[in-house]
Amino acid sequence: MKKPTELLREEHQAVLEKLDALEDVLTNLEQEEKISAKLKVLASFFETDFWLHFDKEEKALFPEFDNFMPRGSGPLAVMIDEHEVLRETNAVMQEAMTRYLNHDGSAEVIQAIRQNGHHFIEFLRNHIFKEDSILFQMAEMHLQPIQNEKVVKLFAEMDRDRT
Numbered sequence: 001m002k003k004p005t006e007l008l009r010e011e012h013q014a015v016l017e018k019l020d021a022l023e024d025v026l027t028n029l030e031q032e033e034k035i036s037a038k039l040k041v042l043a044s045f046f047e048t049d050f051w052l053h054f055d056k057e058e059k060a061l062f063p064e065f066d067n068f069m070p071r072g073s074g075p076l077a078v079m080i081d082e083h084e085v086l087r088e089t090n091a092v093m094q095e096a097m098t099r100y101l102n103h104d105g106s107a108e109v110i111q112a113i114r115q116n117g118h119h120f121i122e123f124l125r126n127h128i129f130k131e132d133s134i135l136f137q138m139a140e141m142h143l144q145p146i147q148n149e150k151v152v153k154l155f156a157e158m159d160r161d162r163t
């Protein structure tokens, strides 16, 4: 059976691919017909499906840290704060994307997508790197097999609830 961190690392890889695709779209916003279908798919992913990953971390994995890392401190607190920054940046980015997809291709809207989009991409790439290289390593060191099993089971339930 895979460990929860292995499953989350796989999701990270999938997210990094979406971020590359989003970065590519950001360079071509002036060509609406060329990119709007692609942007629509990516906007929808980061508006809905993506957040299940954060839920899996916050509601299933992170609570298992309680016996070795207090909630309000250490790398865990930093990761939770970063999730909030990403939620806020995404909300602003989504608003601009919705306007763009409703054919508002004004310079103001394009700039808002670019600015928030690049911030979101860079921030999330760094965040994923920190989780993979610091937080998940700690989880792999400290979590007992029974905890891993419990978390993987919760992941499966969350996946099932969504569909």
Ligand SMILES: [Fe+2]
Binding pocket: 008, 012, 053, 057, 128, 131
């Ligand atoms: Fe993550």
